Amino acid sequence: MAVWALGINHTTAPLDLRGRFAFAIEQIEPTLKALRSALHRQPEAALISTCNRTEIYCACEQPQVQPTLDWLAQSGGVSADLLRAHSYTLQDGHAARHAFRVASGLDSMVLGEPQILGQIKDAVRAAEAAGSLGSTLSQMFQRSFAVAKEVRTSTEIGAHSISMAAAAVRLAGQLFEDLGQVKVLFVGAGEMIDLCATHFAAKNPKSMAIANRTLSRGEELACKFGAEVMRLGELPERLHEFDAVVSCTASTLPIIGLGAVERALKRRRHRPMFMVDLAVPRDIEIEVKELEDVYLYTVDDLAGVVQTAQANRQAAVAQAEAIVDAGVQNFLHWLEQRATVPLIQQLNAQADEWRAAEIARARKLLARGEDVDAVLEALSRGITQKMLHGAMAELRAGDLAARERASTAVQHFFLRKER
Template sequence: MSVLTLGLNHTTAAVDLRGRFAFAVDQLAPALRGLHERLRLPHAEVALLSTCNRTELYCALGGLGGPARELQRAAVDWLSQIGHVSHDELMRHTYVHEGGHAARHAFRVASGLDSMVLGEPQILGQMKQAVREADSAGTLGTTLHQLFQRSFAVAKEVRTSTEIGAHSISMAAAAVRLAGQLFEDLRHTKVLFVGAGEMIELSATHFAARTPRAMAVANRTLERGEKLATHLGAQAMRLAELPDRLHEFDIVVSCTASSLPIIGLGAVERAIKARKRRPIFMVDLAVPRDIEPEVAELDDVYLYTVDDLSAMVQTAGERRQAAVAQAEAIIETGVQGFVHWLDERTTVPLIQALHQQADAWRAAEIARARKLLAKGEDVEAVLDALSRGLTQKMLHGALAELHSADARHRPEVAASLARLFLRGEVNPATPRGKRGDGA
């Protein structure tokens, strides 16, 4: 049984490269089905986690060795085609974990230890969404289900037993702090939120706490934008209105699922001109980007991406490093438990085969006994023959191994058979006075 994690994140790839591999929630299930069909490997399981900071494939496969390597190659080839980058270029920014290392990575991700913001809670919800989508796509099997359920349990223990998430500075809080450095008083600013998803809602909540003069929500779907705007006491507007109204706002925070930038260089240039050079603070939390990167080169525009905010949030993370060791110990215990479960799973095919063989022997002996009874044979004699037939079939393979073993290996085979069949009994293969291993 093989478990594999393959991905790239904020520590291995810049935002523009990560953007090539970003999947919206409604793209996850179709993408998983496409990958699963392409793998053409029996019993393959796949799940896909895609956030602004990472894209990761979690895979499981029955068997060991070659098929796991084949799975890895197929997954990398699929990702390279998705992102339109070469295999070698992708591997320069990709990490691969197997077995216990894959479990440790999943547990650290779920617990927020691998996040740009140490201990941030959003990733746990994103992982649960990834599991739901894999289940919907029919690509979530027993092994990945077990991996993720254990990840969630470990994350819960980390958050309740440590202070890893205490006083965390999220991306939204970091954006508010930076805006406060540019504008003397946020109460005199007008804030525009582009999008209406979870990240925008979180950002809007942080900015609303500073009571800006006005707020607006621009969204492609007006109904969803109106829902968030009503909650915030803000104005709702259509995304199509954005170019004509951009100049009205001092602060713009954008995070949509668009695959292409929705705020271009020309629109921002016109807004700056209409504002008579008054500065605009812009935050692009989307991956891929919502705001064209050339906007950052304009005078009077202060543009920050998720990567630009990393230094600020890492400073807060360093103050909580004392809790990391405790969290890592909890994670390590979880990893050991999962690896033990995984090792046990490798014997499942053997156990199933043994049961099938035993059932076949039993069925054959019962059929023979019924024929004898139908002929009027004595019941006691038939039962005796049935029990003898079963025991002979069960011992045949073991005795054949013992007789065919050469002199060098025969003691080892004898000891194994004694452990299997003479548990708690005197082992004739051991010196007088000694007991079998099961004693």
């Protein structure tokens, strides 16, 4: 069974290209069905899509790396050459090692961050719902979860990490002297916004507001932090009220445009605005970054902030990599064993057929009143002869070299002493 992975991430592709291949969780099931229909023999498939990466994992009797890349390029509306230049392809053990490292937080922008594990589990559930997760990928991901758990419990891989949310607060603190006088607007109500709001709330800002497309979800998050809730439609008229804006939605198009920010700055009399766009694709138009009084940071801009305390983590990284390597070797051993499953099934079926035939013969003899001991003797002799017939034939047939190979095999399988 061949396993392959194709992906782009924050180290290989710019944000706008990643945005073309961003899939919301509800899009994964139909996307996987479309992918499998486009490939030969409908391989097992799973799709992981976060703000930092989009990865496809597949398993089939024969690898189909190029067709997978062609399909993904077409789905994102780019050429296969462009995608190839910014993507990575991995097969078999390398694909498994990558999946284990991703699940363990070793391949994240924030080393050791825990959110990725939950995102992979969501992706696996979506693949199960799509009917695209077979025994091979299921086994690989379940083992990746076990490895990730061991990494987190046995090492300090995440002890010195700085989250994206903490990085946003740190950057805001560099712009504003007193965060206690800052009004903060959060756009969206997902997990990342929840984390950011938690970090900002710890600094006791002057006020916090949540703007979300679904008002009920926004109200739920706002109650948690004692924040105001507002609809997305109110943004253009109220944007000027806020000193800091943190946005992370699943929108496929920017929801904060250049014009809206320009009008907000004018009403603010050009007092500076701090903006963080954690969405992929972008929530805030890229042109906003050129405005003189706006300090806009994207997920990629935060990379330098979160990659701190590397020296403190090297021992933990080495320990985590060793755990990953052991997990990969165990998975590959399982994969190799799976290759013999059809042969094992055939052997069991043949043995059952012989056994059934001899039992049927013995029952007939017993029904005719034959001696029980004689019937049992014939039963055991019949099964033994059937099992040894093939080996005996090989020892008598063929040339000398063939007979020597058969002799070695027979000794190995039939003449081993019990230890």
